[in-house]
Amino acid sequence: RNSSPNDTAVQELVLRALEHKALFGESSVLIDALVRETGLFPYMDEESLSIKDQIAYEYHKPLNMERDGIVFHRVQGKVYRLLLSGKNVILSAPTSFGKSLIIDALIATGNYQNIVIVVPTIALIDETRRRFAKFRDNFKIITHHSQEPGERNIYTFTQERVVDYEQFPDIDLFVIDEFY
Structure with a gap:
């Protein structure tokens, strides 16, 4: 065959x-x-x-992640380069694909000022916040409406919190990370 x-x-x-x-x-x-x-x-x-x-x-190594030893497989690399070029991408892939790794690699480029990540549950907000701790030197991680934005922000909200939030600045990267 x-x-x-x-x-x-x-x-x-x-x-x-x-x-x-x-x-x-x-x-x-x-x-x-x-x-x-x-x-x-x-x-x-x-x-x-x-x-x-x-x-x-x-x-297939993402930018600014050399010390992490990250190397993408072919499809991850393709999606990453499409997003870096400004294209919109809808990606449906299994959990083991490494979608979160692509998001982290995009953030690590430093190309974005304000990023919105929409997750389906409050528990995933907390998990994502912990994962983004490595970006705290460059971004303010915002998970609640009561937090004041900084110069560069990563907003991690559920879909309900996104709809209710009225202070968004111009958004450079918008990701819906899983939805039901």
């Missing part, structure tokens, strides 16, 4: 081969090529890549 590199069965086989890469000896470079072809860049060993694989690997 002729399968796409994006086929989950193909990706699963490549990941299984990657687990046993040492058994491939000198042919192990073929495993890296298969990992690159399937877009599974986070699974590559940065120390042993060919030039072609290094270029692909570096291309």
Whole structure:
């Protein structure tokens, strides 16, 4: 059967081969090529890549997140670059996809002054607030109407709080992170 590199069965086989890469000896470079072809860049060993694989690997690292060691898989990278270019994106993906990682990477670029993240529950407001603690040096994290905005803000509200909030400045990035 002729399968796409994006086929989950193909990706699963490549990941299984990657687990046993040492058994491939000198042919192990073929495993890296298969990992690159399937877009599974986070699974590559940065120390042993060919030039072609290094270029692909570096291309999938988000801006300003070098110290975190983050590397996107192919689809995450595509979504990230579309959003950076100013495009609107509707993304429906499973929990394990890494949507939150894309949001964090966008915030880390420093390209935005005011960001609104809409989450479905108050519990997710708190979870998201904790996740955004790493951005406190550059943004004020706002989760309640009573908080005064700063120069740069990340508003994390439920849909009800967004509708009720009347003080929004110009918004540079608007994300609905899960809805029911």
